[in-house]
Amino acid sequence: MLWLVVLSLSVAGLAQAQERTNHIAARLVAERAAQPGETIDLAIAMRPEETWHGYWLNPGDAGFGMDLDWDLPPGAEAGTPSYPTPEPLMIGSLMNHVYEGPYAVLVPLKVPADAVPGSRLPVRLKxxxxACTDRICVPEQAELATTIKIAAPGETAPADENFARWRQALPAPVVDSGRYAIEGSELRIAVPLAAGAAIDSPHLFFATDGYVDYAAPQSFERQGDWLIVSTTARKGAAADKPLEMVLRLDPSGTGVSFTARPGEVAAVSGSPSAPQSLLGGAGLALIAAAFAGGLLLNIMPCVFPILSLKALHLARAGGDGGEARREAVAYTLGVVLAVLALGGAMLALRAAGSEIGWAFQLQEPATLVLLLALVAAITANLAGLFEFTLPVRMESSGGGAFMTGLLAAVAATPCTAPFMAAAMGAALLLPPIQALVLFAALGLGLAAPFLAIGFVPFLRRMMPRPGPWMVRFRHIMAIPMALTALALLWLCWRLGGTTLLAGGAAMVVVVLAICWAARLRQRRGLSALAPAMAAVLVALAGSAAASALVSPNAGQGGEMAIPGSIPFSEEALARARTEGPVFLYFTADWCVTCKVNENVAIARDPVIEAFREGSVTVLVGDWTRRDPAITRFLESQGAAGVPLYLWYPRGGDADQLPQVLHSQLLIDRALLPAAKAGL
Structure with a gap:
């Protein structure tokens, strides 16, 4: 009967459809040039006219999806299309799964292995x-074509910038399986969704027809890391096979995809879930988690190089309560503003289609160069080479503390402390204003110890009094800052190869020379403003050159903490889970916490031996450089950054491990199946 409805709606416009342009314009776009045998994505980009819409792969109660007929050269293969997260549309009593704005369907294409470098591969598609409005439907078609340049070995080509936005619109895959059960007319689905992931007006879509009454209301209820959905099953439906589903999390189109298998699902209260926000107990818990995460960042190793600057400020304030309070407020403002700026930039870039997460700025060569210039200048200042810290004087009341706060926040962003993961993951899904509240809470947590010392006399009296020791201490603390500069140079090599390493080293030499020139001017009683401005210009020029000259594919491949580890991919994870237990961890060269965990807990002989005995497969997701696939997977686990450690028992779902690891935890996990077998 539904097809009769569709056909009746189509008849009114069918005759005139022959001699007019389509109401949904379509074009075929290749992502980039490809190597022989490589798989790249094609995009079928669709742009409906105003008031018109297209359909998802399962259109719902009416409509139909796309029909694709490929004309490919011999040896080329087109894969399964990936659709963006749809939106529900009720027309009368019919529920439709549609796209009311521009969208793109992505299709993987395997290039023939014998393709000739320098040639162009023609791709055609019927x-x-x-295409429908709320009153009329018109079947449309188009013959689309594009060409794919075959690149020479080692040749790289920039990707079409639209693909980042189109991939952002795809639902993030959740590797954990969901469950569904049918009892009478009720259909219940357990969706694997991390507790920190926020939802606002969610809707669950079924890729397979015949199981659900599409127009029936859907109720949602949280149960830990599961979202339980209750709706009405279609008459005659049975829980007999795995089903592919997509959960739309909010009106912006954020979604996750997963497979639900027949199983037990707990009952729900039946009331639809309210949109999640920071109001109420759950929101306050997220704010508290963000604050606690920021507080714990003070003891994380990634912030250690900045502790010397904090100590100098505190010691210099001495017993002057007014100065200590001014320093504390200025430092707090620096921290909070820096975190808000980073968080706001991340949200804006994600809204524009970029697939990024927390600490995204450290994946950019330009940011590394700027940080390197700043750390080199601070090292020179602490060593006594000059008495001027760019761009404000360290000894000035408030200004130095503000800049210290900025630097502390930037240095802390590579780490994700305990309690912080859920809050930052929720920030990616909340409305922008509420997300910024979480970022502000994180900044306040990071600044809290310094703020408390500034305003609590008892804590301030515990600080050592100013004296000659401060000069010696300051010179000693130049050592960890110099080591930080060396670490940034190493990261330049990892991220941008020898080009970025050489450029960064040359810039350090120039900055130190400028600092020496500032020292000479200060000895003659002259202002150091001119050298300061010169250093700023050098840093800006270096960052611009890094951004323009360093290839996204430059740099070194990630080193595996455990030999024989497998680089992460959805396919590799799915395959490994069928073979035995899996330890999956996500790391980055700029994440100090990640590297500490790898050295003290993962890359240990007892752990490696236990993994061998337990037949554990180790998968590694290296997020040093931007990787949209890893970003989407992190989001699907409710995480905004690294580190992330997941343990998959054989045949089971993921168990998220603590962000501060110890070897015995991994050994016990690896040997647990063997221990149970021996009982």
Whole structure:
């Protein structure tokens, strides 16, 4: 009967459809040039006219999805299309799964292994679809074509910038399986969704027809790391096979995809879930988690190089309560503003289509160069080479503390402390204003110890009094800052190869020479403003050159903490889970916490031996450079950054491990199946 409805709606416009342009314009776009045998993505980019819409792969109660007929050269293969997260649309009593704005369907294409470098591969497609308004439907079709340049070995080409936005619109895959059960007319689904992931007006879509009454209300209830959905099953439906589903999390189109298998699902209260926000107990818990995460960042190793600057400020304030309070407020403002700026930039870039997460700035060569210039200048200042810290004087009341706060926040961003993961993961899904509240809470947590010392006399009296020791201490603390500069140079090599390493080293030499020139001017009683401005210009020029000259594919491949580890991919993880237990961890060269865990807990002989005995497969996701696939997977686990450690028992779902690891935890996990077998 539904097809009769669709056909009746189509008849009114079918005759005139022959001699007019489509209401949904379509074009075929290749992502980039490809190597022989490589798989790249094609995009079928669709742009509906105003008031018109297209359909998802399962259109719902009416409509139909796309029909694709490929004309490919011998040896080329087109894969399964990936659709963006749809939106629900009720027309009368019919529920439709549609796209009311521009969208793109991505299709993987395997290039023939014998393709000749320098040639162009023609790709043609006959596509058909249904275009509808709320009153009329018109079947449409188009013949689309594009060419793919075959690159020479080692040749790189920039990707079409639209693909980042199109991939952002795809639902993030959740590797953990969901469950569904049918009892009478009730259909219940357990969706694996991390507790920190926020939802606002969610909707669950079924890729397979015949199981659900699409127009029936959907109720949602949280149960830990599961979201339980209750709705009405279609008459005659049975829980007999795995089903592919997509959960739309909010009106912006954020979604996750997963497979639900028949199983037990707890009952729900039946009331639809309210949109999640920071109001109420759950929101306050997220704010508290963000604050606690920021507080714990003070003891994380990634912030250690900045502790010397904090100590100098505190010691210099001595017993002057007014100065200590001014220093504390200025430092807090620096921290909070820096975290808000980083968080706001991340949200803006994600809204524009970029697939990024927390600490995204350290994946950019330009940011590394700027940080390197700043750390080199601070090292020179602490060593006594000059008495001027760019761009404000360290000894000035308030200004130095503010800049210290900025630097502390930037240095802390590579780490994700305990309690912080859920809050930052929720920030990616909340409305922008509420997300910024979480970032502000994180900044306040990071600044809290310094703020408390500034305003609590008892804590301030515990600080050592100013004296000659401060000069010696300051010179000693130049050592960890110099080591930080060396670490940034190493990261330049890891991220951008020898080009970025050489450029960064040359810039350090120039900055130190400028600092020496500032020292000479200060000895003659002259202002150091001119050298300061010169250093700023050098840093800006270096960052611009790094951004323009360093290839996204430059740099070194990630080193595996455990030999024989497998680089992360969805396919590799799915395959490994069928073979035995899996330890999956996500790391980055700029994440100090990650590297500490790898050295003290992961890359240990007892752990490696236990993994061998337990037949544990180790997968590694290296997030040093931007990787949209890793970003989407992190989001699906409710995480905004690294480190992230997941343990998959054989045949089971993921168990998220603590962000501060110890070897015995991994050994016990690896040997647990063997221990149970021996009982």
């Amino acid at each position: 596509a058909g679809w249904l």
